[in-house]
Amino acid sequence: MNKSNIFVYAELSKFVESLTSDMQLCKKHLRDQSSYFSVIPSKYFSQELNPxxxxxxxxxxxxxxxxxxxxxxxxxxIMNTIDQMSTQECLGVTRRILLLHEKVRNEIFE
Structure with missing residues (x-):
């Protein structure tokens, strides 16, 4: 199995540190950290997690x-889309990122 690059884990770790599942803050935090969507290239993820x-x-x-x-x-x-997303949609994106981070961590450390 091809593992994700450690760079992906490090950057995702920084990304998720600043995210929250708090309904009142999740949109703001996602917006504030939006640069990570451009900083983390998909090619560094494993074939399983890249999609x-x-x-x-x-x-x-x-x-x-x-x-x-x-x-x-x-x-x-990215900023334009997040601004137009509902709080529920932002919370869903946050949860997907947190889950992806967990999967990358499992890939690298197990």
Whole structure:
């Protein structure tokens, strides 16, 4: 079995440290840590976990970039999508990231 790269584990660990399952704060924390979606390349995940990370990244960027009335980009696709997500959706994304972190940890340390 191909294991995920230790870099993935280290970066995901930092990412999940700042996430919360608190309904009032989960959206803010996910938004504040959104750069991790761009920093962690899917190619460093194992073949088994790569599709999950790609699915999460696709989900949090599906709305595309935010533009102003002149068509200029004012928010990247991830920030724009998270801003449009409900608290429940953000909580679901947070849970998926926490579960993925657990799976990566199990891959590397077991």
């Amino acid at each position: 999950e990370w790609e699915s999460i990244c696709k989900l949090v960027s599906q709305k595309g970039p935010g533009t102003n009335e002149d068509g200029k980009i004012v928010r990247n696709a």
